[in-house]
Amino acid sequence: MSPKLLKTSAVALLMGSALPALADCPVKVGVLHSLSGTMAISETTLKDTMEMLVEQQNAKGGLLGCELEAVVVDPASDWPLFAEKARELLTVHNVDVIFGNWTSVSRKSVLPVIEELNGLLFYPVQYEGEESSKNVFYTGAAPNQQAIPATDYFLEELGVEKFALLGTDYVYPRTTNNILEAYLKDKGIAAEDIFVNYTPFGHSDWSKVVADVVALGADGKKVGVISTINGDANVGFYKELAAAGISADDIPVVAFSVGEEELSGLDTTNLVGHLAAWKTRMGEDRVTNDPMEAHYIGFNMWVNAATGAGTTDVDAVRTAMYGQEFPNLTGGTAVMLPNHHLSKPVLIGEIQEDGQFDIISQTEEVPGDAWTDFLPESAVLVSDWKDLGCGMYNTETKTCVQIKSNY
Known part of the structure; x- marks a missing residue:
């Protein structure tokens, strides 16, 4: 190696040692x-x-x-x-x-x-x-940033009196619906006015479920659907709603897991007015x-x-x-x-004829809560990893509950 190359290499090594990786x-x-x-x-x-x-x-x-x-x-x-x-x-x-x-x-x-x-x-x-x-x-x-505000919108803005809680059969819909059932009963909704149904991932035959929802309103009370249906099962669900001629004026649906991808390819004419409690928009286009x-x-x-x-x-x-x-x-x-x-805002979007959403309700930023206030065992818990170093701090016993994840 020439002296010039030796000198260059030495400088490179010196520079490398002076700057931490x-x-x-x-x-x-x-x-x-x-x-x-x-x-x-x-x-x-x-x-x-x-x-x-x-x-x-x-x-x-x-x-x-x-x-x-x-x-x-x-x-x-x-x-x-x-x-x-x-x-x-x-x-x-x-x-x-x-x-x-x-x-x-x-x-x-x-x-x-x-x-x-x-x-x-x-x-x-x-x-x-x-x-x-x-x-x-x-x-x-978290539920206090989506499920609870969407339910309040049904109760306060749309006058819904009976609720169909429809979900895919796994932990998110089941836990969310447990919270919503407790919340609705606290709001004065009778147990018999809450219909809960779960279907498998990929479920495609929605005729009976939709018929059951329609039957819920046979007494003339206003029915609303809160949907935690996930994935491509949404396609069949919305097609069945359209086939049954159900409009948002008849039975409004608020969905937590539906966006443009799930609505793509559907005739949204009969879906206009249904809601999704999560829609937002990036830029102009x-x-x-x-x-x-x-x-x-x-x-x-x-x-x-x-x-x-x-x-x-x-x-x-x-x-x-x-x-x-x-x-x-x-x-x-x-x-x-x-x-x-x-901390994030709650947005409720209404399905338009072009398959997109129009924002009809938006709140200020709401702090996400890991533990709901509407289940007694959770109401006493807080999560604070910064100062308490604990995800399940019991505010009554002043102790940190340590549960190892083993799902």
Whole structure:
């Protein structure tokens, strides 16, 4: 080697030793969303959103001197496979963070893996609450940010007197409906005026369920449907509503898990006026749903937290996440709370003839609550990972309840 090359190499080594390595390059972002199976209709767009966000961040210069790489896996709407793919992301691909899951059963499948390996998961979908993990940031809506306000809208604005709670048969609809049943009874709705029904993932024959809902209003009382139906089962449900000639004036439906993807290909003429309690809009031309916005907010908060911490280390990033602020897509500001939930507004959108939504109701930012006030066993619990270091702090006994995840 020539003297000139020796000198150049020495300078390079000296410079390298003087600058600490802020992150291992590339910074790997795990994307854990179903690209096949019954949930692909909802989750594929979230995978696309994450790839777009990674590309945009790289165009800005990456993170901590490194380029970002999206590592995409397909858990295929198979709940045990979600856990396997999460383990693969953390142990084989060595990702720095994971953005993923849709259904609560998939999240609960992943949770023990994330906690065992001290990973970091950003979960973007509305969910049932009743959970708080130091390894998860819940950027979707908690029940007090979606289910309760939507029910209030039915009661106060539409005068609904009887409720059909229709859900896919898994933990999110069942827990949410338990909360709503307690809430409705507290509001004076009689037990016999609440109809609850669950159907499997991918359910397609909705004739009997729709007939039962119609029968609920045989006495002339106003009936409303609160839907926690997930995935492509929504297609069959809305087709049956249209076939039965049910309009929003007859029986309004508010859905927590339906967006443009689920409505695509449907004749929405008979669906005009039905509602979704999560719709928002990005920019002037591009329409997006709430989970997409949640990934947008969560990703940018993670980037800012890692930048502030000077590392992608999970423990350091977690500490830097508290109090992170980022503009949401409705003109307000999302704030990360010590309970790993966001303050965010409640939006209710009405289905239009073109299959899109028109926002008809919007609140100020509402702080997400991990533990509902409407179940006695949960009303005494608070989550505070910043100061108390506890996700289940009992305010009566002044103790931290430690329950190991084992779903």
